[in-house]
Amino acid sequence: MSVEQIFEGQTVLITGAAGGFGKSASALFAERGANLVLSDYNADGLAALAASLEKDGHKVTTLAGSVAEEDHCRETVELAMERFGRLDVAINNAGIGHDAAKTAQIDSKQAHMTVQVDLMGVFYGMKYQIREMEKAHGQDGRICSILNVASLAGLSGAPTLGMYAAAKFGVVGLTKSAAIEYARRGIRINAICPAFARTPMVEDGLLAAGGGTKEAEDFLTRGIPMRRLAEPEEITRSMLWICDPRNTFMTGQAVALDGGTSAQ
Numbered sequence: 001m002s003v004e005q006i007f008e009g010q011t012v013l014i015t016g017a018a019g020g021f022g023k024s025a026s027a028l029f030a031e032r033g034a035n036l037v038l039s040d041y042n043a044d045g046l047a048a049l050a051a052s053l054e055k056d057g058h059k060v061t062t063l064a065g066s067v068a069e070e071d072h073c074r075e076t077v078e079l080a081m082e083r084f085g086r087l088d089v090a091i092n093n094a095g096i097g098h099d100a101a102k103t104a105q106i107d108s109k110q111a112h113m114t115v116q117v118d119l120m121g122v123f124y125g126m127k128y129q130i131r132e133m134e135k136a137h138g139q140d141g142r143i144c145s146i147l148n149v150a151s152l153a154g155l156s157g158a159p160t161l162g163m164y165a166a167a168k169f170g171v172v173g174l175t176k177s178a179a180i181e182y183a184r185r186g187i188r189i190n191a192i193c194p195a196f197a198r199t200p201m202v203e204d205g206l207l208a209a210g211g212g213t214k215e216a217e218d219f220l221t222r223g224i225p226m227r228r229l230a231e232p233e234e235i236t237r238s239m240l241w242i243c244d245p246r247n248t249f250m251t252g253q254a255v256a257l258d259g260g261t262s263a264q
Helices: 020-031 043-055 070-084 108-140 162-181 200-209 214-220 232-243
Strands: 011-015 035-040 060-064 089-092 144-149 187-194 254-257
Touching (some): 011 070, 011 108, 020 043, 020 232, 035 043, 035 070, 060 070, 089 108, 108 144, 108 187, 144 162, 144 232, 162 254, 187 232
Parallel strands (some): 011 089, 089 144
16 A cells, blocks of 8 residues: 655754664655655764665755754755755754653753753754744745654653753643644644653663563553553554644644553
8 A cells, every 4th residue: 555645845953863763754755755864973974864764765864963052053954945945844853861860869060951952952943943934924924834842741740850841841831832832833743742752862861760570660661551551653653643734733742652541
């Protein structure tokens, strides 16, 4: 069965593309016709992903670097315009965590870097993405989309992950504020708030801290009614729907993808 080319001719920018949600999203959007602009701190992983996608005939350009640096975020948008001449969808996905600890024990350097990547990285990205998207709407009436990857920790408290939660709460607040500001300027801005998923951040961090055992995973998912981790593609398929150009009336939402956790 052929995949519907709903992003044919459009340019999709994805940060944190080399692993987890970013890698899965890159494949799904490429399969649906998108030209891709991919960013990640992991230069080798980014190059490998691009080579794999190009081998399948997809159009991809990459820029390695950290979203914690404003210049990098500006340059990824410039790259989209130079290579493809347009920017239709931006997925601000790059993020990090910090070592699990109660608030008074969180390392200050880790706290600062978590905010710099998880919150300021989204702000820097949006700052330049919005400028091009607003310009495009003025020129041809185009509707563009920004999707920020927050977390369930951005909707409720997250004991021992306090600075991560603070940054993700900030992402939700920034998303909602910008959505209102640009609702009449041709830009839909939304966020997703996943619970724990089977990504490197979880498997290499939280699960590893618990020994990487089934018991550690069971402990991590004890508050999720489905009693399991999300698979990356379960999250990234929701990205397709939220960014679908036919999904024209949805903006300012922070969508929980949490196996029923927030329903309790």
